Amino acid sequence: YSAFHLKNEYTGQMFPISVQNLSNFIADLSLKNYAGSSIATIVSGLSFLHKILNKTDPANSFMVRKLIRGALAINPPQQTRMAITINTLSEMLRVLPSVTECKYDQDLFSALFSLSFHALLRVGEVTGAPGKNPNVITSENVKLGKTSISLTLHNFKHKKTTKPITLEIQSSNQKDVCPVHTLECYLSQRGTSNGPLFRNEDHSEITRSRVHKVMSESLEAAGFDSSSYNTHSFRIGGMNNAISNNVDLDTIQRWGRWSSQAAMNKYIRI
Structure with missing residues (x-):
């Protein structure tokens, strides 16, 4: 300069x-x-x-x-990964009943996809079990309110301090993709017992491959080319949605826990 x-x-x-x-x-x-x-x-x-x-x-x-x-x-x-937009997310959740007939799984993936989008989560934060993956979010990390979700992350990629970070995820007027509504529906079936927040109906851990499989099938069922997306597309989409809503870049970097704005900027799609 x-x-x-x-x-x-x-x-x-x-x-x-x-x-x-x-x-x-x-x-x-x-x-x-x-x-x-x-x-x-x-x-x-x-x-x-x-x-x-x-x-x-x-x-x-x-x-x-x-x-x-x-x-x-x-x-x-x-090799740019496409962002899952709020409209794409809405279509994915709409077709979930055609992807899986299991009501538990429908609520599970509605909540997992919506929270991944709105909280800018990495797939490693919603899959696995605490004993195997220290970054996985557990039920103890979540406080569900009427209009918001308080999400405390104790471990995450690029963490530089010993202090946890707490994210306040607000409800959305668009009910079908609202993180508060979808999580409330899922927890009504999951219950409040300790362990990974997202888990299968038999209490076994959710794997990355299963999340990717259901995501791809939902995209295809909604008329999208799933080869252009991967599980990081929720995080990218949520970030671009925040930019569209005029959230400043410093706040987005803190929410998404990027190591730098340079690392974050390469995911801008708008």
Whole structure:
């Protein structure tokens, strides 16, 4: 950025960077055919510098965020996983009865898919058993209220402190995909006993392969090409849904527990 600033003979101090100058810098990188992911990484580094020096972060501005999304859209990463949108999720849950006739499984996967989307969860946080997988969410980690879910995560990928993180997941006006409603329906069958939050009707653990299988079958039944999606698509979709609802990137990074904004930015799909 320093070379760009000096080359263009901008008046005023170089740092902190103004929103306009950062926007021009992004445009310059794009004209030089920098990959969208590379631009996002460079901007993330500048963003971090502003934060540690307690300066206003220009990367959080609406203009810069739109420019980064545009750069990623023009030159997206290869083998991009598609995001499961709120509408895709709704269609998947609608067709679940055609995928499995078991009412328990219908409620199980409605809750698992909805919570994975709204809480930006990794598949390793909803599958397995505590003895095998320390990151799996248990029933003790969840407090279900009338309009929200309090979810406390003690272990997760990229965790840097000994303190747990608590997420407050709000209810949705769209009842069919509402995380509070779907979890309430599932827990009415599962019960409140300790153990993994999501488990089979016989109390055995849910495996990654089963989640992927039911997800793929639901997508196909709803008319989507399942080969374009994987279990990470819920997390990606939830993140992009939050961006669409104008949640700031710092908050989304904390919710999703990404190690950096650069790591998060490569999943922007809008």
